Amino acid sequence: MKYYIRILCCLLLVQFAGEEANSQGFVKRYLNSIINDTSDISKPQFLMYPTLAYAPETSWEIGFSTLYVYYANRDTTNRLSEINGFTFFTLENQYGLWFDHANYSPGDQWFFLGRIRLQSFPLLYYGIGNAAPADYLARVDANQILIKERVLRKIRGNLFFGLEMDWQRLSEVVFLPAESNPSYELPPGYQGSSNLGLGLGVVYDDRHNVLNVRDGLFSELAWMRYNPFWNSAFNFSTILSDTRYYRPVGENNVLATQLFGQFNSGTVPFNQLSLMGGESLMRGYYTGRYRGQNQLAGQVEMRFLPFPLGFTDRLGGAVFAGAGQVFSRWRDFDWTDTVWSAGGGIRFLIFPKKDIYTRLDVAFTREGSGFYFFIGEAF
Numbered sequence: 001m002k003y004y005i006r007i008l009c010c011l012l013l014v015q016f017a018g019e020e021a022n023s024q025g026f027v028k029r030y031l032n033s034i035i036n037d038t039s040d041i042s043k044p045q046f047l048m049y050p051t052l053a054y055a056p057e058t059s060w061e062i063g064f065s066t067l068y069v070y071y072a073n074r075d076t077t078n079r080l081s082e083i084n085g086f087t088f089f090t091l092e093n094q095y096g097l098w099f100d101h102a103n104y105s106p107g108d109q110w111f112f113l114g115r116i117r118l119q120s121f122p123l124l125y126y127g128i129g130n131a132a133p134a135d136y137l138a139r140v141d142a143n144q145i146l147i148k149e150r151v152l153r154k155i156r157g158n159l160f161f162g163l164e165m166d167w168q169r170l171s172e173v174v175f176l177p178a179e180s181n182p183s184y185e186l187p188p189g190y191q192g193s194s195n196l197g198l199g200l201g202v203v204y205d206d207r208h209n210v211l212n213v214r215d216g217l218f219s220e221l222a223w224m225r226y227n228p229f230w231n232s233a234f235n236f237s238t239i240l241s242d243t244r245y246y247r248p249v250g251e252n253n254v255l256a257t258q259l260f261g262q263f264n265s266g267t268v269p270f271n272q273l274s275l276m277g278g279e280s281l282m283r284g285y286y287t288g289r290y291r292g293q294n295q296l297a298g299q300v301e302m303r304f305l306p307f308p309l310g311f312t313d314r315l316g317g318a319v320f321a322g323a324g325q326v327f328s329r330w331r332d333f334d335w336t337d338t339v340w341s342a343g344g345g346i347r348f349l350i351f352p353k354k355d356i357y358t359r360l361d362v363a364f365t366r367e368g369s370g371f372y373f374f375i376g377e378a379f
Contacts, residue, residue, distance in 0.1 A: 041353040044070035047375065051088070057122045057139055063088030063096075067375045069211070069354060072106045079104040080209045080354060084375070094121045102210045111160050111205065114149035125175070128187060128273065129292050130325050130337045134367055137184040138175045142192065144271070145169040150201055150222075158206040164222050166197040170271050189269025193233035199224035207246075211356050211376035212305070214254050219243040226266075236266030244379055252316075254303040258379050260324075263294045274326055276339075280378045282322050284341040284363030284370045290326045296333070297324025303377070305347060305357060316347035316357060320378070341365045350375065 039045065046068050053061040066085040072078040086098040096119030103112040123140040126132040145168065152162035173192040177184065201222035207213045222240045226232040241261040249255050260281055262274040274295030277285030282297055299322030306316040321342040327333045345361030361372045372378075 039353065042071055042074040042076050044068065044074075045351055045354065047350065051086075051373075053088075057092075057124070058094055059091040061088050061090045061094075065375070069351070069356065072104060075106065078106060079108055079207065080211070082211055082376070090121075095119065096121050109154050111152040111154070111162075111203065112150070113152070113203075115146070116148075117144060117146035119144050123271070123288065124286060125187075125270070126289055126291075127184065128270070130290060130327065130339070132290055135180050136178055138177050140173060140175055142173040143171045150203075152201065152203055158204055160203040160205060162201060164197075164199045164201040164224060166199075166224055166226075167195070168272055169194040170269070187270035188267055189234065189271060193269045193271075195226045195232040195234055195269065195272060196230050197224035197226040197232070197238065198230065199238075209355055213244075213246040213256070213377070214305075214355075215248050216246050217244070226272075234267055234269050234272075236264055236268045236272075238272075239263045249302075252305055252308070254305060256301045256303060256377070256379065257299070259298045261294075261296045268293065276324055276326055279372045279374060282324055282339075282341050283320070283343060283361060283372060283378065284365040284368070285339075286370075289367075290339065292326025293328045294330075295324065295326045297322065299323075299379070301378070303347075306349060314349040314352070316349070317345060318347065318359070318361070318377075319344040320361075320363075339366065343369075345372075 046066070048064060048066045051063045051065055055061070064087055068083045070081055072081065081103040082101065083103070084100040087096065089095040096117070099116040101112065101114055104110070120143045123142065124136040125138045125140050126136045148166045150162060150164045152160035155161050170189065170192045173190065175186065175190060199222060201220060204217060204219045207216040207218055220240065220242045224238040224240070226234060226236050228235055239262070242258070244256065244258045247255045258281065264274065270291065273291040273293065275288045276282050276290040276295055276297060278287040281299060299320060301318055301320035303318045304316050306313050309315060321340070323338050323340045325333070325337045325339060327337070341363050343361055343363035345359050347357040347359050350356055350358045356376065358375050359373070359377060361378070363370050363372070
């Protein structure tokens with residue numbers, strides 16, 4: 001199995017604090033901004049840093065990640081909103097542009113949650129089901145557009161209800177068989193497809209800081225319909241359930257848990273099946289290492305934010321473990337098919353006033369390991 005390892009090359013911190021330029025050099029201001037967060041807690045902040053990665057399928061990958069956090073109307077009684085961005089290109093002429101966001105209006109009356117992916121980037125296809133081989137069957141070169149948005153209105157207290165939209169387009173698709181697996185069955189959607197899903201979602205969310213929740217509950221239940229009537233190439237439905245619970249343990253520690261399920265009915269293209277793996281849930285597995293009609297997975301994480309070191313209050317850590325499986329039908333679900341992942345990582349408090357950490361995690365599975373560097377907790 002091959003792994004994508006993202007390496008931090010340097011960290012560029014720019015704070016939108018409205019401060020006038022002074023006589024300090026850029027390097028001094030940069031170092032001071034990391035060591036001493038002197039900005040007003042209500043003011044927006046922006047972080048940008050370059051990344052470097054390598055994988056045999058892409059050669060060297062060079063990119064930039066950004067994070068923008070703010071309170072609506074600079075009122076800290078509102079929830080902290082965030083916009084994450086990542087753009088990259090590789091020496092194999094591949095590229096990508098990603099945006100994730102969680103934005104709250106004043107008074108938290110509206111909640112906008114979504115992600116955008118525009119990329120020309122290879123996918124590794126291992127097959128469908130829990131019995132997929134350890135080595136990938138094919139490398140899939142394709143152009144991909146993914147836009148998933150939720151527009152939710154507060155109903156009462158922390159309960160939101162609204163519309164959900166998911167549009168995914170896979171084009172110029174080429175399956176390149178691996179040398180070790182020259183023969184395999186092509187999956188539905190192997191020629192590419194465009195599918196628009198429209199549906200409804202209900203969300204309970206009492207988190208105040210989505211990047212580092214210390215106490216709270218997030219639970220989403222959504223239904224999505226992909227129909228040829230509105231120009232979807234495939235006809236299928238998806239039910240998504242995602243529940244996350246956070247409980248403080250002592251003064252600084254947090255016990256975080258998540259239970260996730262995605263259940264499809266109908267004929268689903270391979271790129272929109274339930275995909276297991278990635279930087280958030282089931283860390284250590286490549287995204288799509290396991291894919292199937294349905295998925296059920298969970299994880300638990302103990303966070304120490306920060307460690308009681310005495311000489312600094314900006315270093316922390318976490319340990320985590322997860323388990324899950326994909327399956328075609330409920331009667332095929334078998335506890336013995338469950339796969340696991342576990343690991344730990346270190347944390348650095350990058351924005352003390354807003355309680356935001358950067359994380360470096362290492363995860364282990366029965367097949368190998370993976371490394372992850374991101375701003376904010378995994379879930």
